[in-house]
Amino acid sequence: MFVKRTVNKYKFIANILLNFVINNQSHMIQPFDDIYFMKKALQEAETAFDKGEVPVGAVVVFKDQIIARAHNLTETLNDVTAHAEMQAFTAAADFLGGKYLKNCVLYVTLEPCQMCAGASYWTQIGKIVYGASEPERDFVNLKTTLHPKTKYVAGILENECSQLLKRFFAEKRNLN
Numbered sequence: 001m002f003v004k005r006t007v008n009k010y011k012f013i014a015n016i017l018l019n020f021v022i023n024n025q026s027h028m029i030q031p032f033d034d035i036y037f038m039k040k041a042l043q044e045a046e047t048a049f050d051k052g053e054v055p056v057g058a059v060v061v062f063k064d065q066i067i068a069r070a071h072n073l074t075e076t077l078n079d080v081t082a083h084a085e086m087q088a089f090t091a092a093a094d095f096l097g098g099k100y101l102k103n104c105v106l107y108v109t110l111e112p113c114q115m116c117a118g119a120s121y122w123t124q125i126g127k128i129v130y131g132a133s134e135p136e137r138d139f140v141n142l143k144t145t146l147h148p149k150t151k152y153v154a155g156i157l158e159n160e161c162s163q164l165l166k167r168f169f170a171e172k173r174n175l176n
């Protein structure tokens, strides 16, 4: 009786361990998912943070490869149009040698504004994935039309993306 119970207990533990290994393996087999690329966009946002720029980062992905990395540069360039997405579109088109980004995915840590959503229309980008929602200048509520071929996904690493922005504005308030 005791032996049987002990064996069952070990079987139970072995099953938990096996499930753990299987779950993590499937994670290892698919490294190029939305979270993976959003983490890369977040790294760009952190670079912006360190420069005193509003921390928004973006990457453009083509066939599972990052072809452009960019972050907000509005202060550095003294240019209100220098949002991360605008930089990323220009860099991606330059890399591909063509202005359309049809089979590309834009990962950006903050929901695109009207300007960037408008620019994305002209790129005909395949998909936009964003992290934090932008409550004021967001393209969804302001009904900016994306290209009919552009899909979008919201809320990937939303918490990490918005925390970085909140930290930036909190630190800025303390300096003033």
Ligand SMILES: [Zn+2]
Pocket: 083, 085, 112, 113, 114, 115, 116, 117
């Ligand atoms: Zn923008």
